[in-house]
Amino acid sequence: MGRMADSKRRPTSRRALYHQLRRMVLTLELAPGAAISENELAATLGVSRTPVRESLIMLAQDGLVQIFPKIGSFVSRVDxxxxxxxxxxxxxxxxxxxxxxxxxxxxxxxxxxxxxxxxxxxxxxxxxxxxxxxxxxxxxxxxxxxxxxxxxxxxxxxxxxxxxxxxxxxxxxxxxxxxxxxxxxxxxxxxxxxxxxxxxxxxxxxxxxxxxxxxxxxSPQLFATDSTAVPVRRSVAVWE
Amino acid sequence: MGRMADSKRRPTSRRALYHQLRRMVLTLELAPGAAISENELAATLGVSRTPVRESLIMLAQDGLVQIFPKIGSFVSRVDxxxxxxxxxxxxxxxxxxxxxxxxxxxxxxxxxxxxxxxxxxxxxxxxxxxxxxxxxxxxxxxxxxxxxxxxxxxxxxxxxxxxxxxxxxxxxxxxxxxxxxxxxxxxxxxxxxxxxxxxxxxxxxxxxxxxxxxxxxxSPQLFATDSTAVPVRRSVAVWE
DNA sequence: GGACAAGTGCTTGTATACAAGTGCTGCCCG
DNA sequence: CGGGCAGCACTTGTATACAAGCACTTGTCC
CATH class of the missing domain: 1.20.120.530 (GntR ligand-binding domain-like)
Known part of the structure; x- marks a missing residue:
């Protein structure tokens, strides 16, 4: 798992993003249970989906993010x-x-x-x-x-x-x-x-x-209840 | 860290590859220090670089693979x-x-x-x-x-x-x-x-x-000596 | 002959397009 | 009025093309 040496290697967008997102998750700046959109993050940060996606995979490997194919990615609820x-x-x-x-x-x-x-x-x-x-x-x-x-x-x-x-x-x-x-x-x-x-x-x-x-x-919504539960997609109306 | 739940999620090439490669690394079927080529692996397995690459990133997060940008990826030597x-x-x-x-x-x-x-x-x-x-x-x-x-x-x-x-x-x-x-x-x-x-x-x-x-x-070649060492590329001539 | 530079072939990194699944919306038709 | 189904909007998964770096090979020029 992310050993210290990682941060000393040649910097890439992926690794920078990983460390930034990891910090945001651990400091609760990204709330447990919050949805993460690869497209949205990429657009916000001005990079393509690739490094965003790969950094999310790293976080998923740490157990801090959950990725559900074709559904969405979420900050892990506190288990x-x-x-x-x-x-x-x-x-x-x-x-x-x-x-x-x-x-x-x-x-x-x-x-x-x-x-x-x-x-x-x-x-x-x-x-x-x-x-x-x-x-x-x-x-x-x-x-x-x-x-x-x-x-x-x-x-x-x-x-x-x-x-x-x-x-x-x-x-x-x-x-x-x-x-x-x-x-x-x-x-x-x-x-x-x-x-x-x-x-x-x-x-x-x-x-x-x-x-x-x-x-x-x-604050029960921040905690996981059934670890086998799978989220579903919802359409919501919001003001632009 | 790859929690058990991962293997139960909807299967994707990436996750299947991850588990397969992880097993091969742990059983020494892939020797410590061996070079791994994303292209070669992709061609062998008949998939594109993307799932191969992403599974290697997962293994790198586990510390079982080291990825050196623009140089190459290697099975980690036993540290x-x-x-x-x-x-x-x-x-x-x-x-x-x-x-x-x-x-x-x-x-x-x-x-x-x-x-x-x-x-x-x-x-x-x-x-x-x-x-x-x-x-x-x-x-x-x-x-x-x-x-x-x-x-x-x-x-x-x-x-x-x-x-x-x-x-x-x-x-x-x-x-x-x-x-x-x-x-x-x-x-x-x-x-x-x-x-x-x-x-x-x-x-x-x-x-x-x-x-x-x-x-x-x-078998010293299977063990890491200087963890800050970086491998270099070599051109070798071989028979096709 | 020797030094330097362009070229070659490999590597991983990033960008982009398309494939495929999911759930809602709303139209169409019975 | 209601059921069903096509379409839409969004997601992540995969394929592909190109960018950029490294090390060696080779040609070229001095």
Missing amino acids: PAQVADAQFLREAVELAALDDLPDELDAGVVTELRENLEHQRGPGLELEEFFALDEAFHQGLLRLSGHANAWTTVAAAKGHLDRARRLGLYEHASSAEFAAQHAEIFEAVLSGDTERARGAMRTHLRAVFSDIERIRAH | PAQVADAQFLREAVELAALDDLPDELDAGVVTELRENLEHQRGPGLELEEFFALDEAFHQGLLRLSGHANAWTTVAAAKGHLDRARRLGLYEHASSAEFAAQHAEIFEAVLSGDTERARGAMRTHLRAVFSDIERIRAH
Whole structure:
């Protein structure tokens, strides 16, 4: 799945489009369930259908877009099953990484993590900024254990989880609570107390996860119900 | 990542090709590092470049194919870093699943696993048959813990690992040893001894993993060395 | 003889035309 | 008035033509 190296290769419209659309899907700028027209996108962006189409195929391979032949393409609704899968996978990986920490921690990464936590505590933090810091923090912990690349795989699989998290944070933005949990994990890691670190991490990840049912009740149209369901075409009248 | 649902959608050339090529890559029928020509494939299969090209893009998204603009497309060499990542991820997930087993195991799955083990012990087992049984066994264990779908994600990420395993087994085909390890894990699970199950699983997975360096020394051309390296085109003279 | 440049043959990237399926609209006809 | 069916508007799937880059071959000119 989209490994980092992809973005470093020779740029093409397809790859640029893929990264742009992927960002838009993950930030909910493109709402779950929204229809995507290859023709419309191509016309808007001033390119032909080919690169648009190919970038959608890449996103479909990521599970972020669903393509129904002769019917239409849609941003995937947030699939609770996939959210749970990603949660389970993420927890398994991050806990295993904590078990695998070396005796001597990389000083550079430790400093980086400390500065990251400072920023997290900063007042008036934009939501997107906090997300970036959160992502960097967890990735940093994996780097400490020497499994930095495993994060790439996890990141690719947790698209649905991230969108659910954003839905949750847009409602009650409690980043301070999460920042405190991050600090707790970090302290435990520094003190070499693996068990405490594991416990704190588990608590943290499950706190993030526990909000999803509430969000789902609030905005059910963003979630998938029957994963075998197929959409149908509708003609609608609109003003030009 | 190619979720199972994909194969159930309305069939198109692109999806059929994707599954066929994916199988060929994973079974080493298409060797790591081999060049793939869109034109040649299209001509061979009697379709146009479009579905061929799009299926290659899907495989590239899986990390099984690398596409270099204006240069060529290649079956990915087995990347030791990705193999290690997949190994770490797989071990984390399978051990976490063992921690998460319910008190009452699903009787149907238990029966299925028992029959699976019977077949594994069978004499004169084809290599591919053993692989299929192995795959089903591990998936079954995840089903027992209620995280069957997580296997899909792991399966998508372990393409490089599986190819490395095949390279290993083609050389010294010790399926009996692995079958015994499977049985050991299964017994521990049935007896409810989580710690013993975890230990056996860890031993098993690492035994699978430990062969890779030997294989790499034997067939280095199948492995990636510098992941930033870019291939070049060569003109060769051949008889028609 | 040697250097340089056009040419050749391959590659993938993009644009465009057409094929084929779906669901609604509205006309036609009973 | 109502049923059926052709047509329309839209979708994605596939085929094809051309654009652009790379590496080698070959001809040409110095």
